[in-house]
Amino acid sequence: MSTSPLLEQLIDALRCLPGVGQKSAQRMAYHLLERERAGGRRLAERLAEAMEKVGHCERCRDFSESPLCPICSSPARDAQTLCIVETPADRLAIETATGYRGLYFVLQGRLSPLDGIGPRELGLDVLAARLATGEVAELIVATNPTVEGEATAHYLAQLARGHGVRPSRPAHGLPLGGELEYTDRGTLAHAFGTRAEILR
């Protein structure tokens, strides 16, 4: 029993955050009340605003508070290359790690017929219409190397070829700095099978 119903309600509400159970929620609530009231107030405002105003870019389906996100509306990006990712987090990872200057398309999921997620739910009709315009030359299919991600990649590659667009996929193999001994068997088998000749 807490000494404050409002505090109980706050702890309860904090549990909607991923990875936060009763104990962490308690610690967070106490921390905010004891030492971070200003931060807590700011978080309340930002949360309310983001939940209300952040929608999806109508072109790439990533999060955006304007109809077109800054990347899709940037004239500096190369519209001939389109990279498909499953989630906004994947898009951010690519944008942060690589020097990619093309555009993105965020599926917000992957094909999963058993869960009722088909091409339409992933916006693939919109994507097909975009490929049909002929403005895209290469489609980089960066779905995850999981079973469902690979199935989605296969579907997307066929869709691309059907519109005369060249599909590609990021290379799979040993991670840089990793050790053979600790690499999972699937990755090692794949890397071994797709070995490349050392040219010089």
Place this chain on the structure above:
Amino acid sequence: MSTSPLLEQLIDALRCLPGVGQKSAQRMAYHLLERERAGGRRLAERLAEAMEKVGHCERCRDFSESPLCPICSSPARDAQTLCIVETPADRLAIETATGYRGLYFVLQGRLSPLDGIGPRELGLDVLAARLATGEVAELIVATNPTVEGEATAHYLAQLARGHGVRPSRPAHGLPLGGELEYTDRGTLAHAFGTRAEILR
């Protein structure tokens, strides 16, 4: 670079939560936007309300939205026993785990002269006035068994004796279900030194 400034601001604001860095904050923000907008809105409301309205009980200094917390104002609690804890979390732990029916006093810290935390900052003047009324018979000093917690306990025990109140301290020793081999040296030495005779 995110596709939405509001999303960036939300991620930034989430980092005021304890144990939440850039990566976790990102994951939380994406999770709320993708799957938990209702939960996010509710969290924003609860946060704003708690930050504004939750203050401290004027009797025990625990969190409370009313001048007196439910425990201090309950006629069912035994006012002759007073338990001193460092934080509201400690109070909650005792309330949850034990059958304690007395009252509490929350220091909201521990004596730490180097950090400028003296008796006044912990409300010990208020506590002394309460002990002087003669309504308290036993003072259970449940500060943490750390160096500062022990120093605070020593100070509180003297304060209690000065007002004719019997000070006590929860027992220290081996945790139930723990193993000797994995118990830290300090605890083991203490438990060994304060061993009790097996009576029958």
